[in-house]
Amino acid sequence: VKAQGKNGFMRYAPEMHRSHCERVDLSNELRIAIESNQLTLHYQPQIDLVHGRVTGVEALVRWQHPERGLLGPNIFIPLAEEEGLIFPISDWVLNEACRQQASWRRSGLTDLKVAVNISPLEFNRADVVERILLPIRTHQVPPESIEIEITENLLMDDAESVIAKVQELRKHGLRISIDDFGTRYSSLNYLRRFPVNTVKIDQSFVRDLDSTGRQSPVISAIVGIARGFGLSVLAEGVETAFQIEALLQHGCDVMQGFHFSRPVPADEVQRYIEAQALA
Numbered sequence: 001v002k003a004q005g006k007n008g009f010m011r012y013a014p015e016m017h018r019s020h021c022e023r024v025d026l027s028n029e030l031r032i033a034i035e036s037n038q039l040t041l042h043y044q045p046q047i048d049l050v051h052g053r054v055t056g057v058e059a060l061v062r063w064q065h066p067e068r069g070l071l072g073p074n075i076f077i078p079l080a081e082e083e084g085l086i087f088p089i090s091d092w093v094l095n096e097a098c099r100q101q102a103s104w105r106r107s108g109l110t111d112l113k114v115a116v117n118i119s120p121l122e123f124n125r126a127d128v129v130e131r132i133l134l135p136i137r138t139h140q141v142p143p144e145s146i147e148i149e150i151t152e153n154l155l156m157d158d159a160e161s162v163i164a165k166v167q168e169l170r171k172h173g174l175r176i177s178i179d180d181f182g183t184r185y186s187s188l189n190y191l192r193r194f195p196v197n198t199v200k201i202d203q204s205f206v207r208d209l210d211s212t213g214r215q216s217p218v219i220s221a222i223v224g225i226a227r228g229f230g231l232s233v234l235a236e237g238v239e240t241a242f243q244i245e246a247l248l249q250h251g252c253d254v255m256q257g258f259h260f261s262r263p264v265p266a267d268e269v270q271r272y273i274e275a276q277a278l279a
């Protein structure tokens with residue numbers, strides 16, 4: 001039933017997703033996993049091609065399951081959101097990312113941003129700003145070195161409170177990026193009132209470059225709007241030299257994707273960054 005997927009995660013047959021027993025098992029096991037340190041973060045480098053350096057890494061959570069192997073977030077994050085387990089997971093992820101950032105800084109990597117994904121459910125909590133600031137203070141990392149990734153569909157529910165929280169985080173020095181940009185919200189005008197630093201072009205648009213040739217009206221529009229609002233742009237899911245070339249032609253020069261590196265454990269990403277710096 002299990003098979004090793006493209007990402008190197010264990011996969012389950014579709015019928016197992018639907019099985020009630022499997023669900024209950026998995027959610028009970030997830031409770032235990034959070035307490036017994038079975039979660040782990042992998043990191044994927046973000047590369048500035050113009051300056052030829054790694055500017056940041058994105059933290060991506062994995063579950064090292066004792067019997068099932070390494071499970072990807074697409075298996076357990078949706079479940080965690082349904083079962084209320086996303087809150088302890090978020091706390092764990094934020095704390096671990098800050099702990100790792102502090103450790104990297106001590107070992108001389110002082111110029112690296114760490115990006116953390118925050119679920120809309122977590123971001124909608126009244127105390128989310130405090131929950132984000134707590135581990136930053138505990139591990140004494142500069143708030144400027146932490147980037148919070150949120151998705152634009154957050155704005156559809158209660159834009160005012162989301163904007164207020166983003167402003168509050170920015171006031172404390174944190175960076176904010178909009179993940180999967182261009183996939184959900186129909187109007188780009190909201191960017192005017194939404195004080196973020198970076199938009200991340202969704203990997204579906206990057207993949208489309210292969211079929212549309214080098215030209216992509218969507219990527220052109222996103223880069224144009226982002227520049228207009230003074231924001232940085234990052235393309236994700238970059239897998240081929242052809243895509244890199246096309247993205248550079250569109251004026252997008254910060255990228256993340258399997259072409260550069262898969263998400264890897266902390267020590268491996270550190271070796272990658274140090275090797276890049278020497279090159």
Ligand code: C2E
Nearest residue numbers: 060061072073074093117118119237238239257258259263
């Ligand atoms: P995302 O935030 O959009 O993360 C990017 C996903 O694309 C990651 O999958 C990454 O491994 C994958 N990816 C990166 N480069 C490439 C590429 O070149 N080609 C392809 N095909 N894929 C690429 P992953 O790690 O399985 O994460 C899936 C989603 O799970 C993430 O999407 C994010 O929404 C969520 N997630 C991951 N970690 C966390 C977390 O700590 N907290 C929360 N709330 N959600 C998380």
Ligand code: CA
Nearest residue numbers: 058117149179
């Ligand atoms: Ca992300």
Ligand code: CA
Nearest residue numbers: 179180200236
């Ligand atoms: Ca994304």
Ligand code: CA
Nearest residue numbers: 179180202203
């Ligand atoms: Ca996504």
